[in-house]
Amino acid sequence: MKEGLDPKKLEIVGLSLGGQTMSFIAKSFQEITGMNVSRLTGLDPAGPCFRNLGPDQRLDQADADFVEVVQTNIDGFGMAAPVGHVNFYINGGEFQPGDVLWMPCNVLCSHIRSLTIWVAALKHPDSFIAMKCDSVQQARDKNCYDRKPLVTNVLGLKADKTKQGIFYLSTNNNFPYYLGKEGLKRENDFFFKKTNTINEKSVIKM
Numbered sequence: 001m002k003e004g005l006d007p008k009k010l011e012i013v014g015l016s017l018g019g020q021t022m023s024f025i026a027k028s029f030q031e032i033t034g035m036n037v038s039r040l041t042g043l044d045p046a047g048p049c050f051r052n053l054g055p056d057q058r059l060d061q062a063d064a065d066f067v068e069v070v071q072t073n074i075d076g077f078g079m080a081a082p083v084g085h086v087n088f089y090i091n092g093g094e095f096q097p098g099d100v101l102w103m104p105c106n107v108l109c110s111h112i113r114s115l116t117i118w119v120a121a122l123k124h125p126d127s128f129i130a131m132k133c134d135s136v137q138q139a140r141d142k143n144c145y146d147r148k149p150l151v152t153n154v155l156g157l158k159a160d161k162t163k164q165g166i167f168y169l170s171t172n173n174n175f176p177y178y179l180g181k182e183g184l185k186r187e188n189d190f191f192f193k194k195t196n197t198i199n200e201k202s203v204i205k206m
Contacts, residue, residue: 007036010037012064016045018043019046022040022042023042023045023060037063039065039068041118042068042069042070043070044113045059046078047076050079066086066159068085068087069082070114071090071093073113075094078111080093080136082166086159086160086161088128089133089136089169090113091169094110096171099173125158126154127154127179127180128156128171129179130169131184132150132151132168133165133167135166138166142170145184170184170190171190
């Protein structure tokens with residue numbers, strides 16, 4: 001603060017364990033200055049060792065004026081809880097589509113995908129459009145398409161801070177991943193399309 005640091009311009013981004021580390025940085029900043037960091041962005045914040053801890057020991061929306069969380073591997077290296085003001089569950093938040101159809105994106109691949117999606121969102125700030133869900137389970141099940149009314153938000157620096165909660169964001173399997181408004185349609189969901197393709201190939205034609 002003595003060097004002219006403006007907390008309203010202070011933003012911190014952290015991946016995995018870094019997503020939890022930035023929480024402690026922000027908490028310490030609050031204790032020392034009595035002010036909040038402007039923004040925290042958690043990229044699949046680490047879940048192991050943190051899932052069962054209280055908000056004073058992990059990332060929480062009280063840590064900054066605005067906390068955005070990108071969740072890509074909630075049952076592996078990440079955590080399922082919606083700990084931010086806005087929480088984006090990418091393709092349901094569990095596993096991400098592989099870069100080629102026959103190669104799955106495993107736990108580590110899905111975990112790291114949060115970073116590549118964030119980088120892509122910086123380059124394409126209006127393109128990662130997500131839809132609001134009523135629960136984490138609804139997002140996990142990719143079952144938010146029929147929710148009424150449709151409420152959308154955009155991942156990244158242009159996220160609407162007034163639209164808070166849980167959001168499902170569908171992507172494709174190739175960088176830069178975004179689907180834009182087409183991602184709001186169930187028929188364009190990567191996993192939905194893949195399941196349909198498998199089912200069609202499984203039909204025995206008489």
